[in-house]
Amino acid sequence: MTRRSAVPPPVTAVLDASSRWLPERLGRVEETLREQVGGHGERLAADAEATLAAGGKRLRPLLVLLCAGPGAGEEAVRAASAIELVHMATLVHDDVLDDAPLRRGRPTVAASRGRARATALGDLLFSRAFALLAGHGDGRAIALLAGASVALARGELAQRNDAFDAGVSESRYLERCQLKTGRLFECACLLGHDAEPLGAFGAEIGLAFQLLDDVLDVAGPAERTGKARGTDLIDGTVTLPFVLAAALDPAIGAADLGALDAAAAAALCDRIAATGALERVRARALETVAAAKRRLAGAGLDPERRRLLELVADGVVQRYS
Amino acid sequence: MTRRSAVPPPVTAVLDASSRWLPERLGRVEETLREQVGGHGERLAADAEATLAAGGKRLRPLLVLLCAGPGAGEEAVRAASAIELVHMATLVHDDVLDDAPLRRGRPTVAASRGRARATALGDLLFSRAFALLAGHGDGRAIALLAGASVALARGELAQRNDAFDAGVSESRYLERCQLKTGRLFECACLLGHDAEPLGAFGAEIGLAFQLLDDVLDVAGPAERTGKARGTDLIDGTVTLPFVLAAALDPAIGAADLGALDAAAAAALCDRIAATGALERVRARALETVAAAKRRLAGAGLDPERRRLLELVADGVVQRYS
Numbered sequence: 217m218t219r220r221s222a223v224p225p226p227v228t229a230v231l232d233a234s235s236r237w238l239p240e241r242l243g244r245v246e247e248t249l250r251e252q253v254g255g256h257g258e259r260l261a262a263d264a265e266a267t268l269a270a271g272g273k274r275l276r277p278l279l280v281l282l283c284a285g286p287g288a289g290e291e292a293v294r295a296a297s298a299i300e301l302v303h304m305a306t307l308v309h310d311d312v313l314d315d316a317p318l319r320r321g322r323p324t325v326a327a328s329r330g331r332a333r334a335t336a337l338g339d340l341l342f343s344r345a346f347a348l349l350a351g352h353g354d355g356r357a358i359a360l361l362a363g364a365s366v367a368l369a370r371g372e373l374a375q376r377n378d379a380f381d382a383g384v385s386e387s388r389y390l391e392r393c394q395l396k397t398g399r400l401f402e403c404a405c406l407l408g409h410d411a412e413p414l415g416a417f418g419a420e421i422g423l424a425f426q427l428l429d430d431v432l433d434v435a436g437p438a439e440r441t442g443k444a445r446g447t448d449l450i451d452g453t454v455t456l457p458f459v460l461a462a463a464l465d466p467a468i469g470a471a472d473l474g475a476l477d478a479a480a481a482a483a484l485c486d487r488i489a490a491t492g493a494l495e496r497v498r499a500r501a502l503e504t505v506a507a508a509k510r511r512l513a514g515a516g517l518d519p520e521r522r523r524l525l526e527l528v529a530d531g532v533v534q535r536y537s
Numbered sequence: 538m539t540r541r542s543a544v545p546p547p548v549t550a551v552l553d554a555s556s557r558w559l560p561e562r563l564g565r566v567e568e569t570l571r572e573q574v575g576g577h578g579e580r581l582a583a584d585a586e587a588t589l590a591a592g593g594k595r596l597r598p599l600l601v602l603l604c605a606g607p608g609a610g611e612e613a614v615r616a617a618s619a620i621e622l623v624h625m626a627t628l629v630h631d632d633v634l635d636d637a638p639l640r641r642g643r644p645t646v647a648a649s650r651g652r653a654r655a656t657a658l659g660d661l662l663f664s665r666a667f668a669l670l671a672g673h674g675d676g677r678a679i680a681l682l683a684g685a686s687v688a689l690a691r692g693e694l695a696q697r698n699d700a701f702d703a704g705v706s707e708s709r710y711l712e713r714c715q716l717k718t719g720r721l722f723e724c725a726c727l728l729g730h731d732a733e734p735l736g737a738f739g740a741e742i743g744l745a746f747q748l749l750d751d752v753l754d755v756a757g758p759a760e761r762t763g764k765a766r767g768t769d770l771i772d773g774t775v776t777l778p779f780v781l782a783a784a785l786d787p788a789i790g791a792a793d794l795g796a797l798d799a800a801a802a803a804a805l806c807d808r809i810a811a812t813g814a815l816e817r818v819r820a821r822a823l824e825t826v827a828a829a830k831r832r833l834a835g836a837g838l839d840p841e842r843r844r845l846l847e848l849v850a851d852g853v854v855q856r857y858s
Contacts, residue, residue, distance in 0.1 A: 306660075309656050309657075309660060312633070312652065312653075313652070313653040313657065330697075331633065331634070331652070332634040332693075332697050333694065333697050335633050335634050335656060336630075336690050336693040336697060337694065338660075339627075339630060339663070339686070339689070339690040340691060340694065342660070342686075343683055343686035343687040343689070344687055346667050346679065346683035347680070347683035347684055347687050350676065350679040350680035350683045350684075353676050353680075355671065355674050355676050358667065358671040358676075358679055359671035359672060359674075362667035362670075363668055365660070365663075365664035365667070365668070366661065366664040366665055366668050369657050369658075369660040369661035369664055372653075372657040373657045373661065376651075376653050376654050376657060
């Protein structure tokens with residue numbers, strides 16, 4: 217559950233279905249990100265730009281902009297950019313934490329340029345996020361983003377504390393998901409518009425996203441995910457597929473996680489899959505997405521934005537179907 | 538120039554000279570730091586509290602409180618706490634960057650608990666700083682602190698880019714000092730009171746602080762600094778004593794920094810010292826402190842605060858005398 221997926225969801229489907237305002241604003245977010253990441257005269261700008269270009273889904277900015285709606289001003293573009301900067305910072309630091317060689321099929325900054333540079337680059341991206349918002353007095357956005365950043369770090373620490381503990385409970389796993397993933401998705405929606413149903417929608421699709429990411433770590437295939445199967449297990453990270461499978465097959469729970477090599481991890485993945493746990497977790501994710509979509513009924517959205525947010529929610533599921 | 542000194546300056550001299558308001562407020566900063574660092578229910582709280590207890594000088598909070606003065610409200614206590622959280626975050630991350638075994642004579646979080654935990658702990662402390670300020674709508678403080686945090690990360694990256702480059706110029710070194718140390722001291726003063734002479738005072742004593750820290754890395758002794766002599770050189774960090782010495786003794790500039798072990802680093806330190814470069818850097822630091830103190834004349838301070846700020850400036854020098 218450390219890394220988020222390498223497979224882009226159909227953001228394009230959302231853009232295709234949208235009227236012109238949304239692609240135009242996402243373009244302004246890209247411009248803002250390039251401004252924030254570049255222009256500090258260090259050779260490192262190249263690393264930051266590689267991180268930016270490796271890109272990813274811009275799912276969090278999309279949520280900010282959709283929740284904010286077509287009538288929102290530049291503060292929505294800034295908030296969308298800032299949350300992506302924080303997300304990028306956590307990815308760069310995650311790769312330091314995990315000594316990860318690859319992300320999205322490319323060498324990580326940590327691997328290609330060293331831990332020191334990666335740690336400092338993450339700190340820079342993180343600082344830039346707050347500087348961007350502070351420069352315009354976006355106080356509500358800063359409070360939301362700082363709160364979510366605290367949650368992210370707490371989630372990371374909780375995961376480290378649980379490492380190699382095969383007895384992690386489902387509720388503990390869900391708590392970690394909420395901290396590590398749910399809170400930033402929730403924050404994205406609330407940055408766009410301060411409405412409780414939107415926050416709940418974000419938290420739920422964040423959870424579904426993480427559940428499916430954790431399925432993918434077990435299911436692979438590596439060509440699709442850009443990383444080896446069982447990478448989480450090798451890192452000692454117990455996720456829901458393992459927790460449910462261990463309840464069905466005691467040999468799984470008895471595995472010595474500290475002693476797994478790549479072959480043993482792949483074999484353990486097969487054994488987890490054989491219990492049917494992956495289908496259960498996928499079903500849980502689908503239910504969570506359905507629940508998220510029902511939240512939108514109470515959010516007072518115009519029909520276009522509701523439809524587009526439903527497409528985002530569907531995209532979280534479809535990328536794994 | 539990576540680590541700041543292990544030797545506490547005479548903060549006690551400042552407190553002794555102050556009327557009751559200052560110790561009372563520094564006490565509230567300690568309380569706030571304990572609140573912010575503890576209470577998130579993770580085992581890691583122990584690491585954070587160890588970092589807090591290892592303590593250090595609280596020099597930046599002291600500057601915030603002195604510049605804010607006795608009439609300031611709780612926002613000065615929050616700003617003083619927030620800047621110390623950012624400072625602590627950078628120390629924890631610096632130890633990850635450097636693989637440092639010791640800080641202030643104790644094992645670092647990175648060494649005792651692993652890089653992963655240390656990276657995440659730094660992120661947590663950093664996030665807490667902004668969350669603390671954002672929770673009270675301290676917009677000006679957030680903008681100042683975010684700007685200084687960007688500078689810190691840029692300074693770190695500049696240092697990494699320059700690593701093992703024996704040809705670093707004096708002006709490049711001074712630029713790095715300003716980013717890595719000066720800006721946070723400047724920020725501390727401006728957090729207290731928005732007056733240009735105070736900001737300049739902070740930047741200058743920050744520079745003097747760094748200059749003397751870099752002398753100490755060469756001069757030692759290890760029993761006093763809590764780290765081996767020449768640690769910066771082994772890390773590839775070229776500082777002003779090296780730059781000035783290399784201009785006087787070409788063999789120094791020709792040293793292969795990438796190949797230094799502890800004994801070779803100590804020998805290089807001796808050679809640097811033999812050029813008289815350390816006295817020159819010390820003299821530069823003293824001049825900088827004197828210039829900083831002259832700034833205070835234009836800051837419109839009451840006599841007590843001016844005297845106390847002068848004591849802080851003297852403290853930066855005295856700890857090395």
